Amino acid sequence: MASKTGSLKLERLTKEFGNGKEKVVAVRELSLTINPGEFVTLLGPSGCGKTTALRMIAGFETPTSGNVLLDGENLVAMTPDKRPMGMVFQSYALFPHMTVFDNVAYGLRIKKMSAAEIKTAVAEVLESMSLSHLANRAPNQLSGGQQQRVALARAMVVRPKVLLFDEPLSNLDAKLRAQMRIEIRNIQRRLGITSIFVTHDQDEAMSLSDRIVVMRNAVVEQVGNPDEVYRRPASVFVADFIGRSNFLKVENAKKARSGKASVVVGGVELEVAAQENALSSKHPVLLVRPESISVTAARSAKPGKSEGVVSNVVFYGNHVEYTLDTDEGLILAVVSDPIYEEIVPVGKVARYSFDEERAWLLPSESERATKEDQE
Amino acid sequence: MAIKTSGARYDIFTKIALVLVVLIIGFLILLPLANILVYSTQPSGSAILTNSWSDIVTRDIIWNTIKLGLSVAFLGTLLGFIMAYTQARVEFRGKKILHIINLIPIISPPFAFATAVIVLFGRSGIITRGVFDWRPTLYGFPGLVLVLTLSFFPIAYMNLLGMLRSLDPALDEAGSSLGASKWKVFKTVTLPLLIPGFAGSFLLLFIEAIADLANPIIIGGNYTVLASRAYMAINGDYDISLAAGYSTLLLLPALLVFLIQRYWAQKRSVVSVTGKPSGRPTMVTSKPAKFFLLSITGLLTSLVILVYLTVVFGAFVKIIGVNNEFTLDNFRYLLGGFANGAIKTTATLALIATPIAGIFGMVIAWLVIRKVRRGAEALDFLGMLGIAVPGTVIGIGYAITYNDPVKIGDFTVFPQVGGGGAILGGAIAIVMVYIIRSSPAGQRSGIAQLQQIDPAIEEASASLGASGGKTFRLVTLPLISGAFLSGLMYAFAHSMTTLSPIIFLVTPDTSILTQKILAEADQGRYGNVFALCCILIVLIMIIGGLINLFVRKTQVSVDRPMVTGR
Ligand SMILES: Nc1ncnc2c1ncn2[C@@H]1O[C@H](COP(=O)(O)OP(=O)(O)O)[C@@H](O)[C@H]1O
Numbered sequence: 001m002a003s004k005t006g007s008l009k010l011e012r013l014t015k016e017f018g019n020g021k022e023k024v025v026a027v028r029e030l031s032l033t034i035n036p037g038e039f040v041t042l043l044g045p046s047g048c049g050k051t052t053a054l055r056m057i058a059g060f061e062t063p064t065s066g067n068v069l070l071d072g073e074n075l076v077a078m079t080p081d082k083r084p085m086g087m088v089f090q091s092y093a094l095f096p097h098m099t100v101f102d103n104v105a106y107g108l109r110i111k112k113m114s115a116a117e118i119k120t121a122v123a124e125v126l127e128s129m130s131l132s133h134l135a136n137r138a139p140n141q142l143s144g145g146q147q148q149r150v151a152l153a154r155a156m157v158v159r160p161k162v163l164l165f166d167e168p169l170s171n172l173d174a175k176l177r178a179q180m181r182i183e184i185r186n187i188q189r190r191l192g193i194t195s196i197f198v199t200h201d202q203d204e205a206m207s208l209s210d211r212i213v214v215m216r217n218a219v220v221e222q223v224g225n226p227d228e229v230y231r232r233p234a235s236v237f238v239a240d241f242i243g244r245s246n247f248l249k250v251e252n253a254k255k256a257r258s259g260k261a262s263v264v265v266g267g268v269e270l271e272v273a274a275q276e277n278a279l280s281s282k283h284p285v286l287l288v289r290p291e292s293i294s295v296t297a298a299r300s301a302k303p304g305k306s307e308g309v310v311s312n313v314v315f316y317g318n319h320v321e322y323t324l325d326t327d328e329g330l331i332l333a334v335v336s337d338p339i340y341e342e343i344v345p346v347g348k349v350a351r352y353s354f355d356e357e358r359a360w361l362l363p364s365e366s367e368r369a370t371k372e373d374q375e
Numbered sequence: 376m377a378i379k380t381s382g383a384r385y386d387i388f389t390k391i392a393l394v395l396v397v398l399i400i401g402f403l404i405l406l407p408l409a410n411i412l413v414y415s416t417q418p419s420g421s422a423i424l425t426n427s428w429s430d431i432v433t434r435d436i437i438w439n440t441i442k443l444g445l446s447v448a449f450l451g452t453l454l455g456f457i458m459a460y461t462q463a464r465v466e467f468r469g470k471k472i473l474h475i476i477n478l479i480p481i482i483s484p485p486f487a488f489a490t491a492v493i494v495l496f497g498r499s500g501i502i503t504r505g506v507f508d509w510r511p512t513l514y515g516f517p518g519l520v521l522v523l524t525l526s527f528f529p530i531a532y533m534n535l536l537g538m539l540r541s542l543d544p545a546l547d548e549a550g551s552s553l554g555a556s557k558w559k560v561f562k563t564v565t566l567p568l569l570i571p572g573f574a575g576s577f578l579l580l581f582i583e584a585i586a587d588l589a590n591p592i593i594i595g596g597n598y599t600v601l602a603s604r605a606y607m608a609i610n611g612d613y614d615i616s617l618a619a620g621y622s623t624l625l626l627l628p629a630l631l632v633f634l635i636q637r638y639w640a641q642k643r644s645v646v647s648v649t650g651k652p653s654g655r656p657t658m659v660t661s662k663p664a665k666f667f668l669l670s671i672t673g674l675l676t677s678l679v680i681l682v683y684l685t686v687v688f689g690a691f692v693k694i695i696g697v698n699n700e701f702t703l704d705n706f707r708y709l710l711g712g713f714a715n716g717a718i719k720t721t722a723t724l725a726l727i728a729t730p731i732a733g734i735f736g737m738v739i740a741w742l743v744i745r746k747v748r749r750g751a752e753a754l755d756f757l758g759m760l761g762i763a764v765p766g767t768v769i770g771i772g773y774a775i776t777y778n779d780p781v782k783i784g785d786f787t788v789f790p791q792v793g794g795g796g797a798i799l800g801g802a803i804a805i806v807m808v809y810i811i812r813s814s815p816a817g818q819r820s821g822i823a824q825l826q827q828i829d830p831a832i833e834e835a836s837a838s839l840g841a842s843g844g845k846t847f848r849l850v851t852l853p854l855i856s857g858a859f860l861s862g863l864m865y866a867f868a869h870s871m872t873t874l875s876p877i878i879f880l881v882t883p884d885t886s887i888l889t890q891k892i893l894a895e896a897d898q899g900r901y902g903n904v905f906a907l908c909c910i911l912i913v914l915i916m917i918i919g920g921l922i923n924l925f926v927r928k929t930q931v932s933v934d935r936p937m938v939t940g941r
C-alpha cells in the first residue's frame with residue numbers, strides 16, 4: 001500500500017549560522033530528490049550538517065537559500081506545525097506530564113478529531129507496536145526502548161507524508177538498537193511513508209536505507225544505495241567512513257582498452273574498475289575490502305611479490321584477522337571460516353590475493369585536500 | 376533521594392560531623408523555637424492563641440497577613456514568570472544587563488524599596504504628585520504589596536528561569552511537528568511543565584511576604600500583620616509571652632507552607648526525566664506576543680532602575696524632591712561618627728559568620744547526600760529551618776533564650792550571649808543568627824552540586840586509603856567549591872542585609888547597619904537612609920568581590936574538571 005504522495009525535493013539547500021568572521025556554513029547546496037516511500041539516510045561524522053539539513057526539512061531552521069518541495073509544493077515559508085511531517089527526536093521528547101496514551105493522542109487532538117476516533121486510532125497504533133499495556137504509564141516509567149517506540153507511534157499516528165529521524169537510536173544499547181532498526185524498517189515499509197534518517201553509524205545506515213547520502217563538512221560527498229557506497233565509494237573518505245578498507249599503493253595506472261583502469265599492484269598487472277577522477281590523480285590508491293583478500297602461507301622465508309610478513313593475527317572463531325606488512329603498505333585481511341591449523345603465525349611470510357573484480361581505484365585524498373585548500 | 380556511598384557503618388569523621396551538626400542546629404534554632412512555644416503557653420500568649428479566631432483584632436491581623444502573602448505570591452510569581460519567559464524565549468538586546476538588574480533586589484537592603492517608593496509614589500511623591508498631581512495613600516496594603524512584590528519577584532524569576540532553561544527544547548519542537556501552533560504549544564506543553572515551578576515560587580514568595588518585618592514597619596501604616604504585631608509586643612507592650620503567641624501564629628503557616636513547598640520540589644523531578652536538553656529553544660516570534668512581553672519586562676525593569684536611581688540620587692542631595700541640591704552632608708554625617716561603629720561591627724560580624732555558614736551548609740549537604748542513610752530528609756529539613764522560620768520569630772526566640780544563660784538545673788550549658796551585659800555585647804548571638812539564616816543557601820546549592828558528582832570519585836579516595844575527613848577535605852570540598860563560593864557570597868550578602876531577627880538582638884555595644892537604617896527611616900530622614908543603603912551596597916560589593924577573589928585563587932586548580940559532562 002505504498003502511497004503515491006510524499007515525494008520530497010531539496011534544491012540547493014544552504015544554511016549559514018552567524019555572520020562575519022564567526023560564520024559557519026552548516027549545509028552547503030544540498031540537492032536531492034527523494035521518491036515516495038523511499039528510506040533515505042543522511043550519514044556522516046558529527047558536525048557535518050546532518051541535523052541542520054533535517055531541521056530545515058522539518059521547518060525548525062530557515063534555509064539561508066534553497067527550497068524544500070513536497071509533492072511540488074514549496075514549503076520554505078511554512079511553519080513546522082503546518083508541514084505534514086512527523087519527527088522522532090534523539091531525546092524522544094515525550095511530554096513528561098502526559099501518559100503514553102495522551103502523548104500519542106496529542107497530534108490527533110490538535111487536528112480536532114473526535115474523542116472516539118482518537119481512541120480507536122491510538123489503540124490501533126499502540127497495538128501494532130506492542131505498547132497497549134503501557135497506555136496509562138508516564139514516560140518516566142518506561143524503558144529506553146519503550147520510550148523510543150512511543151515516540152515513533154506518536155509521530156506516525158497523524159499519518160505524516162514524511163517521517164524524520166534524528167539519531168533516534170543513539171541512546172539505546174547495542175542489542176536494542178539492532179532490534180529497533182528492524183522494527184523501524186518494517187513499519188516504514190508497511191506504511192510506505194517517505195523517511196529521512198540521520199545517523200553517524202554506518203551499520204545503521206547500511207541496514208536501513210534504500211539510499212544513503214554521505215555528508216562531509218556541510219557538503220554531500222556521495223548519494224547511492226548501500227552497495228554503491230560500499231563497493232564503489234566516491235572517495236577515500238567515504239570508503240574509510242563506511243566499513244574497513246585497505247588502500248593499496250599502485251604503479252603504472254592507465255586506461256585499459258576495456259575502458260577500465262590498468263594498474264600494477266605487487267608486481268601483478270590488474271584490470272580494475274575506477275572512479276571517474278581516479279586516473280587523473282597523481283597517486284591513485286586501490287580500495288580492497290579486508291574480506292575480499294585471501295591469505296595463504298608462503299613457501300619462501302623472505303617475502304616476494306604479493307607477499308608480506310604477518311605482523312599480527314587474531315583468531316575469532318568464525319573468522320581470522322591478519323595484518324600483513326607488504327610493499328603496498330599494511331594490509332588488513334579478514335578470512336572467514338578459517339581452519340585453525342592453516343592459520344599463518346606471526347613472523348611468517350604469507351601470500352595475499354584478491355579478485356580484481358572486488359577492487360576499486362580511487363583518487364588519493366591528500367591531493368584533493370590540497371586542491372580544496374587552494375580554492 | 377540519592378546514591379549513598381556504601382559501607383556498613385558511619386566512619387568516625389561522619390559520626391563527629393553528625394553530632395556537631397545536630398548540636399549546632401539544636402542551639403542555633405531548635406532551642407529558640409522550643410522557647411517560643413513554651414512562652415506562648417503562658418497567660419497572654421495562650422490567650423492570643425486560644426482566641427485567635429473569636430477575637431476580631433487578632434483575626435484581622437491573621438487575615439491581613441494571609442491576604443498580603445497571597446497577593447505578593449500571586450503578583451510576584453506572575454511577574455517573575457513574565458520576566459523569566461522573556462529572558463529565555465525572546466530575542467532582544469540588553470538581555471544580560473536585564474538579567475543582572477532583575478537579580479539586584481535579592482541582595483539589596485529591604486528598606487531601599489520602601490523608602491524609594493514612598494519618595495516616588497507616596498502622598499507627596501515625585502512622580503505621583505510631581506507629575507500627575509495625585510496624592511494616593513501608599514501606606515498600608517497597596518504600598519506593601521507594591522514594595523514586597525518588587526523586592527521578591529526575583530526569587531520567582533530565578534526559579535522559573537532555571538526551569539525554563541532545563542526544559543528539553545525538543546519538547547516544544549515535538550509539539551509543533553505534531554501540528555500545534557506556537558500558542559498551542561505554550562498552553563499544552565510549556566505551561567503545564569512549569570506548574571511545579573509556579574507552585575514552588577508561589578509558596579516561597581508567600582513565606583517571604585508573611586515573614587517580612589521591615590516593610591510593614593516603614594510602609595505598613597495601620598495595616599498590621601503578625602510580624603509587626605509581634606515586634607510591637609516586644610517594643611510596645613514589653614510582653615514576651617504575647618510576642619511568643621504571635622510568633623507561634625506566624626510560625627505555623629510558614630512551616631506548613633515550607634513543607635508543602637518541599638513536597639512539590641520533589642515532584643519537580645518529573646520535568647527533567649527525558650534526556651538532557653540539547654539545541655536551542657524555540658523563540659517567540661509573534662509580534663503582539665513579543666510586544667506584550669517586552670513592555671511588561673521593560674516597565675518592571677524601569678521601575679527597579681528608578682528605585683535604585685532614587686536611592687543613589689537621594690543619598691547625594693539635601694532632601695530629594697524638595698531640595699535637589701548636591702551635597703555630601705549625608706555621608707559626612709554618617710561617616711563622621713554616626714554610622715562608623717555600625718559599619719565596622721556589621722562587616723566584622725558578617726565576615727566571621729560567612730565562612731562558618733558556608734562550611735556548615737556544605738557539611739550538611741554532604742551528610743544528606745552521601746552519608747546519612749535513614750533520616751536524610753529530616754536532617755535536610757532541620758538544616759533548612761533557619762530560612763523556613765520567619766526572622767522575627769527567630770529574633771524573639773533568641774531574645775527569650777539567650778538574654779540569660781541557658782541552664783539545666785544549676786549547671787550553665789550555654790552562656791548568656793545576647794542582650795546588654797552579654798559577653799562581647801551580644802555580638803555572639805548576632806553571629807549565630809547570621810549563620811543559621813545563611814547556611815541553608817549553601818546547603819541547597821551544595822546538594823544540587825553533589826547530586827551531579829559520581830559517588831565513585833569519593834569511593835576511589837576511600838579505597839586509596841583516605842579517611843572520611845581527608846576525603847571530604849581533599850576530594851568533596853574541592854569538587855563542590857562552586858557551590859561553596861555561591862553559598863559564601865549569599866551568606867555574606869544576606870547577613871549584611873538581614874534585619875528582622877537582628878532588631879531584637881542589637882545592644883548599645885553592638886549596633887548593626889540595617890537597624891540604623893530602620894531607625895533613620897522611622898524618623899523620616901530619608902537622605903540618611905539612602906546614603907546608608909549606598910554604603911551597605913558598596914560594602915557588599917567590595918567585600919563580596921574580595922571573598923570571590925580569595926576563594927577563586929585558592930581553588931583555581933580544581934575548578935570543575937571532575938564534574939562529568941555530557
Ligand atoms: N544554531 C546554531 N548556531 C550556530 N552554529 C550551529 C548551529 N547549529 C549547528 N551549528 C553548526 O553547524 C554545523 C553542523 O551542525 P549539525 O547539523 O548539528 O551537525 P551534525 O548533526 O551532522 O552533527 C556544526 O559546525 C555546528 O556547530
Ligand SMILES: [Mg+2]
Nearest residue numbers: 047050051052
Ligand atoms: Mg546531529
